[in-house]
Amino acid sequence: xxxxxxxxxxxxxxxxxxxxxxxxxxxxxxxxxxxxxxxxxxxxxxxxxxxxxxxxxxxxxxxxxxxxxxxxxxxxxxxxxxxxxxxxxxxxxxxxxxxxxxxxxxxxxxxxxxxxxxxxxxxxxxxxxxxxxxxxxxxxxxxxxxxxxxxxxxxxxxxxxxxxxxxxxxxxxxxxxxxxxxxxxxxxxxxxxxxxxxxxxxxxxxxxxxxxxxxxxxxxxxxxxxxxxxxxxxxxxxxxxxxxxxxxxxxxxxxxxxxxxxxxxxxxxxxxxxxxxxxxxxxxxxxxxxxxxxxxxxxxxxxxxxxxxxxxxxxxxxxxxxxxxxxxxxxxxxxxxxxxxxxxxxxxxxxxxxxxxxxxxxxxxxxxxxxxxxxxxxxxxxxxxxxxxxxxxxxxxxxxxxxxxxxxxxxxxxxxxxxxxxxxxxxxxxxxxxxxxxxxxxxxxxxxxxxxxxxxxxxxxxxxxxxxxxxxxxxxxxxxxxxxxxxxxxxxxxxxxxxxxxxxxxxxxxxxxxxxxxxxxxxxxxxxxxxxxxxxxxxxxxxxxxxxxxxxxxxxxxxxxxxxxxxxxxxxxxxxxxxxxxxxxxxx
Amino acid sequence: xxxxxxxxxxxxxxxxxxxxxxxxxxxxxxxxxxxxxxxxxxxxxxxxxxxxxxxxxxxxxxxxxxxxxxxxxxxxxxxxxxxxxxxxxxxxxxxxxxxxxxxxxxxxxxxxxxxxxxxxxxxx
Numbered sequence: 001x002x003x004x005x006x007x008x009x010x011x012x013x014x015x016x017x018x019x020x021x022x023x024x025x026x027x028x029x030x031x032x033x034x035x036x037x038x039x040x041x042x043x044x045x046x047x048x049x050x051x052x053x054x055x056x057x058x059x060x061x062x063x064x065x066x067x068x069x070x071x072x073x074x075x076x077x078x079x080x081x082x083x084x085x086x087x088x089x090x091x092x093x094x095x096x097x098x099x100x101x102x103x104x105x106x107x108x109x110x111x112x113x114x115x116x117x118x119x120x121x122x123x124x125x126x127x128x129x130x131x132x133x134x135x136x137x138x139x140x141x142x143x144x145x146x147x148x149x150x151x152x153x154x155x156x157x158x159x160x161x162x163x164x165x166x167x168x169x170x171x172x173x174x175x176x177x178x179x180x181x182x183x184x185x186x187x188x189x190x191x192x193x194x195x196x197x198x199x200x201x202x203x204x205x206x207x208x209x210x211x212x213x214x215x216x217x218x219x220x221x222x223x224x225x226x227x228x229x230x231x232x233x234x235x236x237x238x239x240x241x242x243x244x245x246x247x248x249x250x251x252x253x254x255x256x257x258x259x260x261x262x263x264x265x266x267x268x269x270x271x272x273x274x275x276x277x278x279x280x281x282x283x284x285x286x287x288x289x290x291x292x293x294x295x296x297x298x299x300x301x302x303x304x305x306x307x308x309x310x311x312x313x314x315x316x317x318x319x320x321x322x323x324x325x326x327x328x329x330x331x332x333x334x335x336x337x338x339x340x341x342x343x344x345x346x347x348x349x350x351x352x353x354x355x356x357x358x359x360x361x362x363x364x365x366x367x368x369x370x371x372x373x374x375x376x377x378x379x380x381x382x383x384x385x386x387x388x389x390x391x392x393x394x395x396x397x398x399x400x401x402x403x404x405x406x407x408x409x410x411x412x413x414x415x416x417x418x419x420x421x422x423x424x425x426x427x428x429x430x431x432x433x434x435x436x437x438x439x440x441x442x443x444x445x446x447x448x449x450x451x452x453x454x455x456x457x458x459x460x461x462x463x464x465x466x467x468x469x470x471x472x473x474x475x476x477x478x479x480x481x482x483x484x485x486x487x488x489x490x491x492x493x494x495x496x497x498x499x500x501x502x503x504x505x506x507x508x509x510x511x512x513x514x515x516x517x518x519x520x521x522x523x524x525x526x527x528x529x530x531x532x533x534x535x536x537x538x539x540x541x542x543x544x545x546x547x548x549x550x551x552x553x554x555x556x557x558x559x560x561x562x563x564x565x566x567x568x569x570x571x572x573x574x575x576x577x578x579x580x581x582x583x584x585x586x587x588x
Numbered sequence: 589x590x591x592x593x594x595x596x597x598x599x600x601x602x603x604x605x606x607x608x609x610x611x612x613x614x615x616x617x618x619x620x621x622x623x624x625x626x627x628x629x630x631x632x633x634x635x636x637x638x639x640x641x642x643x644x645x646x647x648x649x650x651x652x653x654x655x656x657x658x659x660x661x662x663x664x665x666x667x668x669x670x671x672x673x674x675x676x677x678x679x680x681x682x683x684x685x686x687x688x689x690x691x692x693x694x695x696x697x698x699x700x701x702x703x704x705x706x707x708x709x710x711x712x
Contacts, residue, residue: 065665066660066664069656069657069660070653070657071653071654071657072649072650072653072654122654123647123650123651123654124654127647145646145650150657150660150661152657152660152661152664152665152666152667153664153665153666154666155666156665156666198639199639200632200635201632201634201635201636201638201639202631202632202635222665226665226669
C-alpha cells in the first residue's frame with residue numbers, strides 16, 4: 001500500500017470517527033440503556049420527598065369555646081453530610097436547644113443525612129438559632145415545621161379531651177376516638193436541593209397539598225363544666241375521698257354537658273401524671289350503685305302490673321329473713337306504697353318487689369335500663385359493667401340486686417338510668433361529640449339525638465318521678481339536695497365498698513346522689529359519686545355527702561342556664577358536714 | 589490574454605449574501621444561547637424569590653399561630669378564673685333586682701327576693 005496523502009488523511013479521519021463513535025455509543029449507553037439506574041441515583045442524591053404536615057383539627061365545646069389547639073414548633077434535624085465542624089455548631093446551638101454541648105456534638109458528628117436533634121423547639125428560638133448559625137457561616141441544621149397540642153384549660157376536662165403521643169396520634173379521650181377526623185392527611189412534594197442544601201425551585205416536582213384535620217364540636221358546656229369541676233375540687237379537698245365523679249347530661253338528648261373525675265391530670269403534661277390520675281372513671285370504673293338502683297325495680301314492678309300505685313308492701317318492720325340471711329332497713333317500716341318505698345329507700349320493700357316480679361322479669365328491666373352493656377359514648381375504654389343473668393344468681397341475688405348490690409355499673413350508666421325517668425321513659429344514647437366540621441366550616445358529621453329504646457311508659461316514669469321528688473324533701477333521704485326555688489327529683493345511694501380481699505370493706509362506702517332539675521321539665525340530670533370520703537361513718541351517706549354537692553352544682557347551673565324558679569324560695573338548713581368537725585384525719 | 593486570465597484567477601470576491609446569511613445564523617444562535625441563559629437565570633432568581641416568599645409566609649403564619657395560641661391561653665376559662673380568684677378581675681354577681689324575666693317567677697314571701705343560690709353561704 002502506498003502511503004499517499006489521501007490514504008493518510010483517510011486513516012486519520014477513520015480513527016477520529018471511531019473515537020467519536022465510541023464516545024457516542026457510550027453516551028447512548030449512559031443516556032438510554034442506563035437511564036433508569038442513573039436517574040434513580042441522581043434522584044437519591046438530590047431529590048427528596050418533603051412532607052407537608054396537615055394541621056390537626058381543633059376541639060370546641062358546644063358554644064365554640066376552644067378546648068384543644070395547636071402550637072407551631074420546629075423539629076431541628078441535622079444532615080451529617082453537610083456538617084463540617086460539629087463542635088462549633090454544638091457550641092452555638094446547645095443553649096437554644098437546651099441540650100448539653102458535648103452530647104449535641106456527638107449526636108451531630110455523623111455521616112447520616114437525617115438526624116432528629118430535638119423536637120418541639122419554639123418557633124422564635126428556632127429562628128434565632130438559624131440566624132446565629134448563618135452568621136457564623138455554619139450549615140447542616142434544618143428546621144421542619146411541626147406542632148404540639150395545646151390544651152388552654154389545663155386539667156379542666158382533661159379526662160374527656162385526652163392527649164397525643166409524640167407522633168401526634170390520640171391515645172386517650174376524644175383525641176383517640178375522633179383521631180381519624182382530627183388528624184387530617186399529610187401532603188408531600190418532591191424537591192431538589194443544591195449543594196448548600198437550598199431547595200432549587202426550578203426542579204420542584206409533583207406536589208400533593210395537605211388536607212387539614214376536621215374540627216370537632218363537643219356537647220360539653222364549659223360553663224357547666226367549670227361549675228362541676230369547682231364543686232368537685234372543693235369536695236375532693238374537703239372530704240379527701242379516694243376518688244370523686246360528677247356527671248351532668250341533658251336527659252332529653254343524651255348530650256353530656258359536663259364530666260369530671262378526681263384525681264385528674266393536665267393533658268399538657270401527660271408524662272407527669274400517674275395512671276390513677278388518668279382514668280376517666282365515669283366510663284371505666286364500675287361500682288355497686290346502692291339505693292339509686294331502686295328506680296329500676298320500682299319502674300319494672302309498676303310497668304309489669306306486679307304492683308300498682310295503690311299497692312302496699314309489708315316491710316317486715318325492718319328485718320326480713322330470706323335465704324338464711326337477714327335483710328335490714330334503715331328504720332323499721334310497716335306497709336309502704338311503692339312511692340314510699342322510694343322515698344324511704346326501703347331495702348326490704350325493693351327486694352320484695354323483685355321477688356314478686358321474678359328474677360327473669362327483673363333482669364329484663366335491668367337490661368332495658370341499659371345496665372350490663374356499653375352505652376356507646378365516644379370515649380375510649382368504656383366498660384359494660386357487670387350484670388349476671390338469672391341462671392348465675394345465688395339465692396340472695398334477687399334481694400340484693402334491687403338495692404344496688406350484686407351488680408356493678410358505671411357512673412354513666414347510672415346517670416342514663418335516671419335519665420330514663422327524667423325523659424318520660426325513653427333511654428337516649430349518650431353522646432359527647434356534637435358535630436364535626438371541615439376547615440371551611442362544612443358540617444361533615446352531625447349527630448342527632450337517638451332513642452335507644454322506650455323502657456317504660458310515660459305514666460310509670462311520671463309516678464316514679466313524683467316519688468323521687470319527695471325523696472328530696474323532709475320525708476325523704478335527700479333533703480340536702482334541695483335547690484331553693486326549684487323542684488328537684490333524685491335518689492341517694494350508699495353502698496359498702498367491695499374489698500379486694502373479698503366481701504365488703506368495713507366502714508368504707510361509695511356514696512352518691514343522682515337527680516334532675518326542674519323535676520317538672522328536667523333540663524339536666526346530675527350524678528355526684530364520692531368514693532370513701534374521710535367522714536365519720538355515721539355521716540357517710542349519699543344524702544349527707546353527695547346530695548349537698550349536687551345542690552350546689554344544681555343551684556349554680558340553674559343560674560347559668562337562666563332557669564326560672566317555680567317555687568317560693570325557702571332557706572335550706574346547714575349541712576351536717578358544714579356544722580361539725582366530722583372529717584376524719586387521714587394524714588397518717 | 590494570459591495575464592488577464594491570471595489576474596482574474598487571483599481575485600477572491602466576497603460573497604456578501606452568503607456571509608450575511610452565516611453571520612445572521614451565528615447571531616441568531618448566539619442570541620438564542622444568551623436568551624436561554626438569561627431566561628434560565630431569571631427562572632432561578634424567580635425561584636429563589638418564591639422560596640423566600642414561601643419562607644416568609646410560613647414564618648408569618650407560624651408567628652400568627654403562636655400569637656393565637658397565646659391569646660387562647662390568656663382568654664381561657666382557666667386563666668380567667670385564676671384572675672378572678674386573684675382579684676385581678678372583679679366580677680360582681682348580677683343582683684336579682686336587675687334581672688328582667690319574661691316569665692315572672694313566683695314571689696317569695698319572706699323578703700320579696702327570689703334567690704337561686706341560698707345554700708352557698710351555708711358552706712362555711
